[in-house]
Amino acid sequence: MDTPQRVLVSESARQLREEREAASLIARDGQGGASEGEASLPDFIPCCYHPEGIFEDLPALAPEQIRSPVVEEQTWENVEETRSTPSRVKAFLRECGGVGVTFLIPTRSQRPWSPPLGFQCIYESYFQSETKLWFPIPRLITSYARRRDAAMSLFLNGAFRILVALMVTAAEIDISMSVQTLEELTYVKSMGDGLLSIQMRPNYNVIVDRPSRTANWQRFYFFVKSDVDHPDSASYPEEFIANARAVVSCVQVSWKDITVKRIRGAIDRISKSKFSFRDYIFFLARVCSLEAFIRI
Template sequence: MRSPTVEGQSWDNVEETRSTPSSVKILLRECRGVGVTFLIPTKAQIPWSPLMGFQCVYESYFQDERKLWFPLPRLIASFARRRDAAISQFLNGSLRLAVAMMVMAAEIDVSMSVRAFEELTYLKSMGEGLFSIYMRLNYNVIAGHPNKTPHWQRFYLYVKSDEIAFEDPPGDAFRFLWNAELGRALLITRYCFSPRSYQFSSFVAVDHPDTTVYPEEFIANACAVALLVQESWENITLERIRRVIDKISRRDWRSDLLSLVVGNKR
C-alpha cells in the first residue's frame, strides 16, 4: 500500500473514484482488456497512490472519444517515462492524439516511435498537475477533436503493471506520483524541418540528454506522417484501429530512452 498523503501531491481537483467493478469489467471487455488485473481505489486512495506494481488510468482513456486499448501501447508508457510523468497526469486529448498518430503511421507502414511523436507534438501544462499534448502547428494532420469530456477525472482505477495490461510494462522506477516539476522540462532537442521539402532549416538545442543514440529513422518517419492529408478524428474508427494493431505493436524502435533533463541549462 502507498499512502495518499505525500508532500507535493495535494491537487484540489481530484475526487474519489466513481468507478465500480461492474463499470470496469464492461470497459475491459470492450477494449481487449480480458485478463487485466485491476483494483478499484478506496475512498482514501487517489491517482498518485496506486498499490505497488500498479498504475492509475482513467476509464475515459478507453471510451469512444479516445479509443485506447489493452495492452496499453508502448508509445504511451514510453512518452510518460521520457517526461518522468505518471500516465494519469495526461488529459484525454493527449491519448486521443497518440491513438490517431499511431493508426495513421501504421497505415503507411511507419512506426510512431516516441522520438517521432516528440517531433510532431508539444506538451503544455494545464495547471493542477495536469498536462496535454498538442500537434505542432505546421504538422497538424488531425482535425475534428471532440469537446471536453465532463467529469472524466471522477472515474479511475489501478491496473497491474504486467504484460497483459502494458506492451512495455512499467518497471519499479516508473513514476506513479504526479510530477510537479514536469513543466520545467517540456522542450526537447528538435530538428526544425519542412515536411513538404524534407529540408532541415535549423537546430534548436534545449534541455535534453544529447548523448543517446537513436537507431531508428525518427525524422524520416515524422516527415512521412506530417505529409499526410489532414484526417478527421471521426474517421479513426475502432475497425480501422483493429486493422493496424499488429503493426503498432511491432518492436522496431527504442522505448527505454532516458528521461528529459530538468533544469535551466542549455
C-alpha cells in the same frame, strides 16, 4: 490451475466481491450504521482478467506496497473518490478486451496519485468512444510516459486522442511511430495542477476536428498493474525526422474518421514496432529509478 478450477474460484470470488461492494455502497450512503473507520477499511486484493471471461482474485498486496494517499503538493480539492466499482470495471474490461489486465479498485481515501507500488492509475474515459485507446496499452504510450517521468493519468484525454490518431495514421503507411518521431511531431504543455496536454507542433498539425474536452473524465478511475517490458529509447535514429515528415505528408486526418474499425485494422502493425537491444539495455538501467512513473 485449469479452466474449470478457475471458474469455481472466480464464481466464489465474484460472490464475495458483490457482498463487499453492496456493503460498501450501503456504508457510503450512510444506511448501514457503519462507522467512518469501518467504511474505509482498505481492501487491497487485485483481480486479474483471464481469457474466457474469467476473473480471479489474487493474493492481497503486501503492506509495503501500499502508498499513503497524502502526498505533498497533491491537494486537488476537485478530485473525488472513484466511482468505479468491481462489477463496473469487469464489464468495462470485457467490453474493451482487457484480457490480462490486473486491476485494483481504490479505497475511499485513495486518489489517482496514490496507487500501490507496481500499479498505476488509469481513467475509464481513456478507453471510451471519445478517446478510443485500447488494451494492451500501446508501448509507444507507456514508453513516452516513462521518458517524461510522468504517470499516464497526468495526461488529459486530448493527449491520447492525438496519439491514437498518429499511431493509426503511421501504421497505415508502414511507419514505425517511435518515441523520437512522436517528440518531433508534438510538444507537451503544462495545464496546471500537474496535468499535461500533448499538442501538435504548428508545422506538423495534421490531426483536426478533435473534441476539446471530455465531460466528467475524472469520475471513474482504477489502478492497473504496470508492465515494465516496454523500453524507452535512448538514441535518436537517423530516420525519425523522415518518419515524422512521412506521417504529416498525408492529407489532414479528421478525428471523426479514426473509427474503431480503422483502429482494429491497424493494431497488429502498431504492436509490431520493435526496440533495439541497445535501447533495451538502457531501459533496464533506468527501470530501477522509475519511481516517478507511478507517482502522480
